[in-house]
Amino acid sequence: MSVEVAGMAGAKADGPLKLAVPRGALLSGTLDVLDAAGVDTAAVRGESRSLIFPGEGITLVTMRPSDVPTYVEAGAADVGITGKDVLLEQADRMVYELLDLGFGRCRMVLAGRKGDESLGESQRRLGMMRIATKYPRIAERYFESTGRQVETIEVKGSVELAPLIGLGDGIVDLVATGRTLEENDLEVREEIVECTARFVANRVAHKLRAAEIDELTAKLREATAP
Amino acid sequence: MIHPIPPGTRDILPDEMRELRRLHLAMIEVFESRGYGEVATPAIEYDEVLARGDGRTAASAYRFFDERGDLLALRSDMTVPIARLVASRYADSEWPLRLCYLANAFRAVRPQRGQMREFAQAGVELIGAPAPAGTVEIIEVLEATLDAAGLDRAVIGLGDADLYRQLLTEFKVEGEARDAILGRLATHDLVGLEVELSQAGLAAEQVDTCVALSQLRGGREVLDQARAIGGTAVERATARLGETFGALEERGVAERVRVDLGLLRDLGYYSGAILEVYDPAIGHVLGGGGRYDELLKRFGIDLPAAGFALYLERVHVAQMEESRREEPS
Numbered sequence: 001m002s003v004e005v006a007g008m009a010g011a012k013a014d015g016p017l018k019l020a021v022p023r024g025a026l027l028s029g030t031l032d033v034l035d036a037a038g039v040d041t042a043a044v045r046g047e048s049r050s051l052i053f054p055g056e057g058i059t060l061v062t063m064r065p066s067d068v069p070t071y072v073e074a075g076a077a078d079v080g081i082t083g084k085d086v087l088l089e090q091a092d093r094m095v096y097e098l099l100d101l102g103f104g105r106c107r108m109v110l111a112g113r114k115g116d117e118s119l120g121e122s123q124r125r126l127g128m129m130r131i132a133t134k135y136p137r138i139a140e141r142y143f144e145s146t147g148r149q150v151e152t153i154e155v156k157g158s159v160e161l162a163p164l165i166g167l168g169d170g171i172v173d174l175v176a177t178g179r180t181l182e183e184n185d186l187e188v189r190e191e192i193v194e195c196t197a198r199f200v201a202n203r204v205a206h207k208l209r210a211a212e213i214d215e216l217t218a219k220l221r222e223a224t225a226p
Numbered sequence: 227m228i229h230p231i232p233p234g235t236r237d238i239l240p241d242e243m244r245e246l247r248r249l250h251l252a253m254i255e256v257f258e259s260r261g262y263g264e265v266a267t268p269a270i271e272y273d274e275v276l277a278r279g280d281g282r283t284a285a286s287a288y289r290f291f292d293e294r295g296d297l298l299a300l301r302s303d304m305t306v307p308i309a310r311l312v313a314s315r316y317a318d319s320e321w322p323l324r325l326c327y328l329a330n331a332f333r334a335v336r337p338q339r340g341q342m343r344e345f346a347q348a349g350v351e352l353i354g355a356p357a358p359a360g361t362v363e364i365i366e367v368l369e370a371t372l373d374a375a376g377l378d379r380a381v382i383g384l385g386d387a388d389l390y391r392q393l394l395t396e397f398k399v400e401g402e403a404r405d406a407i408l409g410r411l412a413t414h415d416l417v418g419l420e421v422e423l424s425q426a427g428l429a430a431e432q433v434d435t436c437v438a439l440s441q442l443r444g445g446r447e448v449l450d451q452a453r454a455i456g457g458t459a460v461e462r463a464t465a466r467l468g469e470t471f472g473a474l475e476e477r478g479v480a481e482r483v484r485v486d487l488g489l490l491r492d493l494g495y496y497s498g499a500i501l502e503v504y505d506p507a508i509g510h511v512l513g514g515g516g517r518y519d520e521l522l523k524r525f526g527i528d529l530p531a532a533g534f535a536l537y538l539e540r541v542h543v544a545q546m547e548e549s550r551r552e553e554p555s
Binding site for chain 2: 014073074075076092094096097098099100198202203204205206207208210214
């Protein structure tokens with residue numbers, strides 16, 4: 001069943017649509033789907049150190065993936081692309097999640113040292129596990145939903161380090177290929193959730209710039225259709 | 227010396243206060259000129275009274291005991307206290323009754339996101355006027371209020387609070403699955419919505435219906451697009467919306483109203499028409515409202531009612547952003 005894109009006749013737009021583009025691991029996948037959707041990304045691919053790339057109809061704004069929900073919620077960016085891991089960790093941000101873009105696929109997992117039973121032992125003898133993570137809210141929600149008590153220890157950098165030198169019994173982290181875990185003698189114990197890149201929109205922009213956002217969503221859907 | 231105040235609260239100093247007061251007076255003038263009398267109610271009420279309005283979502287986050295051991299609460303909006311006031315003080319009144327307010331309310335939101343824990347709301351309640359005439363009246367008052375605030379680009383979204391509840395009943399989805407689906411609709415998580423709908427055992431066509439409906443927003447043509455999707459719930463909602471929208475067109479006030487079938491308010495007492503207000507200059511919702519035909523029953527008088535509330539501070543921000551836009555420095 002197809003539904004015609006609803007127009008917002010009369011809604012006066014302020015300049016081109018601003019799209020938040022995540023730097024880092026999701027950048028190349030993001031630029032590829034934008035290209036496929038007919039958005040010019042040549043300027044972002046170039047050598048420029050700029051953060052803002054004005055374009056015809058759409059201005060691209062580059063930022064850390066974890067900042068995307070902040071900019072989009074406030075309406076500083078109208079739409080954006082970021083990982084589901086970021087959206088889950090910042091679940092209280094009011095952004096509309098419009099589309100699963102399918103790329104950047106990775107898994108949020110609980111991992112421990114190979115052959116090491118300290119996760120189970122702490123659970124049994126201390127009644128709780130100590131988990132180092134960059135995603136404390138995802139970790140807390142997961143263990144709460146599975147009826148286990150944990151002490152989450154938030155770290156900012158390489159979380160693989162933590163259990164190796166005794167900070168926590170295990171880690172909750174995002175795994176793409178599993179190579180980093182392997183190299184640090186860690187193994188996946190439980191899979192929490194699978195994450196991919198998502199297309200999100202500001203609540204007010206979604207209403208007031210409906211035609212532009214619906215058109216872009218439709219193009220992205222087509223570009224990422226399996 | 228610096229003495230802290232709780233997060234999500236703030237002081238207002240004379241420069242801002244002067245502008246807020248001007249805005250407040252302009253709004254109250256609109257309300258009064260249309261026959262809405264201003265009322266005030268206590269900021270603290272008995273928790274049991276506020277919970278009667280909506281135990282699940284509108285219940286206050288700030289509760290405490292008084293010296294007699296009674297549980298008190300800070301109000302989280304004005305609609306429930308006014309329902310209490312109308313039932314206690316106006317039970318023998320002539321209807322419709324028109325009341326308005328400017329009052330502070332309290333919610334335990336996470337601050338620093340354009341949301342405060344203590345905030346001012348200006349709004350009206352129209353008690354005893356059924357749809358569609360009552361709905362049309364409050365939309366007209368809302369438009370006049372936005373004009374008085376100088377927000378001529380502001381837009382009003384008009385939706386139907388019962389659409390998805392009835393649609394899910396039609397699809398025979400109940401209990402937890404139904405709550406999960408309504409939750410996804412309220413936060414507009416379309417990816418999660420599709421997952422929940424499939425998990426609830428709906429056919430692909432029903433999933434598409436629900437997702438497509440939530441994306442329909444625009445002018446009158448939206449109602450035809452929705453009707454093409456079909457079903458009893460959709461038929462009922464579009465008939466109601468069409469009636470309201472037609473009456474707005476007749477009175478020449480439909481221009482800034484957008485029909486929005488994706489609209490869902492988070493307060494549980496709404497039924498029938500619901501409203502949300504946006505301005506292109508700011509990324510947050512300016513206010514909202516709608517019909518609450520079932521609410522007064524919980525206070526012992528069975529009357530249809532509708533109202534809206536605007537966040538005073540956000541309207542003020544929008545005013546400033548709009549004036550900046552008009553006169554670039």
